[in-house]
Amino acid sequence: MQAEVITNIGLVRKKNEDAVFSDLDRQIFIVADGMGGCAAGEVASAVAVETVSQVVLNNPGESPGEILRNAVYQANNRIYEIARENPQYAGMGTTITVSWIVEDLIYLAHVGDSRAYLIRNGEITSLTKDHSLVGELMREGGLTEEQAMTHPQKNILTRALGCNPLVEVDVAEVSFHKGDYLLLCTDGMSNLVNSEDIVRII
Numbered sequence: 661m662q663a664e665v666i667t668n669i670g671l672v673r674k675k676n677e678d679a680v681f682s683d684l685d686r687q688i689f690i691v692a693d694g695m696g697g698c699a700a701g702e703v704a705s706a707v708a709v710e711t712v713s714q715v716v717l718n719n720p721g722e723s724p725g726e727i728l729r730n731a732v733y734q735a736n737n738r739i740y741e742i743a744r745e746n747p748q749y750a751g752m753g754t755t756i757t758v759s760w761i762v763e764d765l766i767y768l769a770h771v772g773d774s775r776a777y778l779i780r781n782g783e784i785t786s787l788t789k790d791h792s793l794v795g796e797l798m799r800e801g802g803l804t805e806e807q808a809m810t811h812p813q814k815n816i817l818t819r820a821l822g823c824n825p826l827v828e829v830d831v832a833e834v835s836f837h838k839g840d841y842l843l844l845c846t847d848g849m850s851n852l853v854n855s856e857d858i859v860r861i862i
Contacts, residue, residue, distance in 0.1 A: 661687070661761075677701035678846050679709040679754075687761035688716055691774050693846035695820070696752030704739050704754040704822050711735040712758055712769075724762050725831045728769035732756060732821070732829045736771075739822030753822040757788060757844050761836055770830045772820050775850050778834060779841040779862050784855045787834055791819035809851050 661684065677694035679702075692708045694701030715731035722730075735756065743749045755772025766787070768776055773790040789795060793816040797803045803811065821827060836842070841862050853861070 677705055677754075678848070679705035681709045681713045683713070683717070686717065688713065688759070689842075689844055690756065690758045691844040691846060692754045692756045692821075693772065693774050693848070694752065694754040695817075696749070700743075700749045700752030701754065703742070703749060704752040705756075707739050707742065708735040708754045708756050708821055711738050712756065716758070716760065724760050724765075724767040725769075725833060728758055728760060728767055729829050729831050732758065732769045732771060733827070736821045736827045737825070740825055743822055753817075753820040755791075755817070755846065756821055759842060759844060761842070764836055766834050766836045766842060768830075768832045768834070770832075771827055772817055773850075774844065774846045777841075777843040777845070777855075777858065778836075779843065779859060780837065780839070782859060784859050786855075787832065789830065791830075792817050805854055809854065815847070 679692045681690040690709050690712055692705035694705030696704060712731040712735050715734055716727055719727045739752065743752050755774040757774040757776050758769045759776055760767045768787055770788045771791060773792045773795060776787040778785045778787055793813050794803060794808045794811050796818065798808050819828060
């Protein structure tokens with residue numbers, strides 16, 4: 661198995677508020693996209709990745725799905741408390757998507773609009789649902805993927821870490837076969853590159 665990590669500030673923003681974690685030996689991969697202005701988004705995503713990775717790495721014995729869920733809960737609590745105790749971080753939050761490959765299964769935990777894709781035999785499947793206004797419109801059939809990529813409200817999230825003391829975490833498991841590709845990405849990619857182009861690039 662191979663893993664690659666790529667992050668790029670792009671042409672629009674002055675700082676990169678993404679954070680990533682990659683442990684190929686234990687097959688744990690995390691991406692988070694912070695928000696909140698100033699340094700707050702950068703702090704939120706870093707705290708999320710650090711907290712989740714440490715909880716996952718230090719909790720053997722439980723089921724992988726429950727470990728991931730609890731890890732994201734802990735990250736949410738930590739970000740929320742940091743923001744509450746430090747006025748300069750008020751309003752900060754982050755998305756998070758975590759994958760943990762155990763034998764032939766991918767376990768996922770997800771909050772926000774950072775995505776996980778599975779590419780198998782030239783076909784791409786989104787393993788996550790965007791917790792965003794545009795994501796809801798797409799699921800209701802009101803927007804196509806291309807329309808969503810340029811929608812003026814594409815950055816409005818309906819769920820994120822750190823915004824409230826409690827957060828709902830989506831947890832799933834899917835099969836992982838030899839020859840499959842797993843892609844985790846933030847909206848910095850998914851807002852610019854459609855599914856068909858992702859398959860061609862991979």
